[in-house]
Amino acid sequence: MKFFIDTANLDQIKEAQELGVLDGVTTNPTLMAKEGITGYNNIINHYKAICEIVEGDVSAEVISTDFEGMVREGEALAELHSQIVVKIPMIREGIKAIKYFSDKGIKTNCTLVFSAGQALLAAKAGATYVSPFIGRLDDISTDGLGLIQEIRLIYDNYGFDTQILAASIRHTMHVIDCAKIGADVMTGPISAIDGLLNHPLTDIGLATFLADYKKGN
Ligand code: E4P
Numbered sequence: 001m002k003f004f005i006d007t008a009n010l011d012q013i014k015e016a017q018e019l020g021v022l023d024g025v026t027t028n029p030t031l032m033a034k035e036g037i038t039g040y041n042n043i044i045n046h047y048k049a050i051c052e053i054v055e056g057d058v059s060a061e062v063i064s065t066d067f068e069g070m071v072r073e074g075e076a077l078a079e080l081h082s083q084i085v086v087k088i089p090m091i092r093e094g095i096k097a098i099k100y101f102s103d104k105g106i107k108t109n110c111t112l113v114f115s116a117g118q119a120l121l122a123a124k125a126g127a128t129y130v131s132p133f134i135g136r137l138d139d140i141s142t143d144g145l146g147l148i149q150e151i152r153l154i155y156d157n158y159g160f161d162t163q164i165l166a167a168s169i170r171h172t173m174h175v176i177d178c179a180k181i182g183a184d185v186m187t188g189p190i191s192a193i194d195g196l197l198n199h200p201l202t203d204i205g206l207a208t209f210l211a212d213y214k215k216g217n
Contacts, residue, residue, distance in 0.1 A: 001179050002056070004187035006167065008035045008046060012190045013053050019193070024056035026131075026167065026187040028087070028111070029063065044080060051081040059109045059129075061087035062097075070097035078106045085109050085128060090118045095125045102126025109165065116150040123155060123162040129185065134178075135168035144168070145177050152182045172196055 002023035005016045008031040016022040027050070032038075037046045047060050058081070062073040070093060074086035078101075085107040088094045098108045102125060109129040110122035114137060122130045132151060134144025151164050166178040169188030172195030178186050186192075 001183065002163075002185040003193060004056070004059075004165070004185055005190060005193070006031070006169070006187040007189065008032045008037060008050070010035075010049060010053065013050060016190055016193060017053055021193070022054055022056065023185070024058060024083075024085075024187075025050050025054055026059040026087070026109070026165075028061050047077070047080055047084065051083045054083070056083065057085045057107065057129075058083045059085045059087040059111075061111065062089075065089070065091060065093060067093045067096045067100075070094065071100055074101055074106065074108075087111050087131075088127075090114075090122065095121055098122060098125040098127050102128075111167070114147070116147065116154060119147075119151040119162075119164075120154055123158075123160040127162050129163050129165040131165045131167040131187075133168035134166055134174060135170040137168075138170070145174075145181060148178055148181050148183050 003021050004024040004026050005013055006026045008027045013025055032043060037043055050058050060077045062070045064070045064073050070088060077084050077086055086101055087109040088097050089112050090110055098110055101108045107128040109131055110127040111131045113119050113130055113132045119130045132147050137144035148166055163184035165185040165187060166183040167187050169186050169192050172192050175186050175192050
């Protein structure tokens with residue numbers, strides 16, 4: 001399972017990278033705005049800075065909602081760095097753009113996916129990644145993990161190469177449950193990754209080992 005971090009915060013990206021388990025980064029316009037990154041040039045420079053920190057795929061989202069605009073933006077983003085994945089919303093024009101980029105060998109991440117039908121369409125168009133937002137589904141009392149299960153079944157039935165990128169991860173149990181179901185990738189906050197480290201018996205055990213070592217020295 002690949003671990004992506006879902007942030008535009010460079011310090012958090014560095015922290016996850018230093019842990020040695022980071023496979024990529026996802027961003028979106030909200031996450032960029034949260035870091036105060038606004039204006040075309042600043043946004044472009046920020047993507048470049050992220051690519052300098054991580055070795056894996058970095059999703060950069062288009063703002064256009066028409067095919068021509070998405071192609072223009074996506075091509076410019078893809079030229080920035082070989083690690084850039086063009087993030088495209090799950091809309092009619094987006095599907096056309098995903099097919100266009102897929103035919104050109106440019107990686108795509110189909111975002112804002114909330115149903116198995118949308119995921120099937122994204123895979124048919126040749127998306128590299130499909131991003132079901134499980135946290136936002138949970139927020140409206142709908143089974144986010146159940147959607148991951150449905151998509152896994154459909155992709156396995158037909159051998160689609162599209163990778164399931166479980167997005168809108170809110171906590172550590174989401175990460176573990178997605179791993180059980182067989183999501184290819186998860187993207188979440190650093191807190192969800194850090195939570196994987198914790199167990200009180202580890203802390204108690206280590207404290208005992210260190211205390212016993214001191215007794216003998
Ligand atoms: C995915 O690529 C999105 O950036 C993200 O996971 C959305 O998460 P949220 O629902 O916490 O905003």
